[in-house]
Amino acid sequence: MxxxxxxxxxxxxxxxxxxxxxxxxxxxxxxxxxxxxxxxxxxxxxxxxxxxxxxxxxxxxxxxxxxxxxxxxxxxRIALVPQSTPLPAHLPLTVHDLVAMGTWARLGSWRPARRADRSSVADAIETVGLAQLSRRRIGALSGGQRQRALLAQALVQRADLVLLDEPMAALDAHSRTIVADAVDLLASTGAAVVxxxxxxxxxxxxxxxxxxxxxxxxxxxxxxx
The missing domain is CATH 3.40.50.300 (P-loop containing nucleotide triphosphate hydrolases)
Known part of the structure; x- marks a missing residue:
């Protein structure tokens, strides 16, 4: 919890x-x-x-x-989700890697993830509809997919205060629906969301x-x- x-x-x-x-x-x-x-x-x-x-x-x-x-x-604990920005396609960082970084505040970047943390990462990726793309590099995603990955990271971070900068800017209708649901989930779990x-x-x-x-x-x- x-x-x-x-x-x-x-x-x-x-x-x-x-x-x-x-x-x-x-x-x-x-x-x-x-x-x-x-x-x-x-x-x-x-x-x-x-x-x-x-x-x-x-x-x-x-x-x-x-x-x-x-x-x-x-x-x-504060999580800031910026507007999605273009990233180089060769960046060696996958959706799973990016979302898993949300556990670092609790575990540190050097500690191995526990089973509960691995499950939390998988659940967050599923929530934002990126389960089939979890091993895809961030730079190869669309803008909407990157924004959804950043929101999944915020879900895993379990922040008390989540700050979102234009979370639906330039997104297609499908991504806006998923982002809106994720924002609802952040608030429903008890976070203050701005x-x-x-x-x-x-x-x-x-x-x-x-x-x-x-x-x-x-x-x-x-x-x-």
Missing amino acids: SSSSLLLPTTRVLTLRGVAVDHDGHPALRGIDVDAHAGRLLVVSGPNGSGKSTLLSVAAGLVVPQTGSIEVRPGT AVTHDPGEFRRIDDRLELEDGRVIGRHAIAR
């Missing part, structure tokens, strides 16, 4: 208060407040330049805001929604569960 499954839905995993970020003198975020809770999917939407990706980078600890505070629940997108309609389930424009929050919505 993952540690995230032990958290109550009311558990606040991530808190941002008054966060402001400037990029080369241009305000990317202007006094943003964000709460992400265990077992809930928070979708952050808005047009290009609204600050979505910057918010995700702040949550991941990759960008330090000029002002404001960030609080992450102690002991939280996904940025141009189109909230891509997701089957949204528990909380934050709308950004020009670095400001222009709308908040929550669904009681």
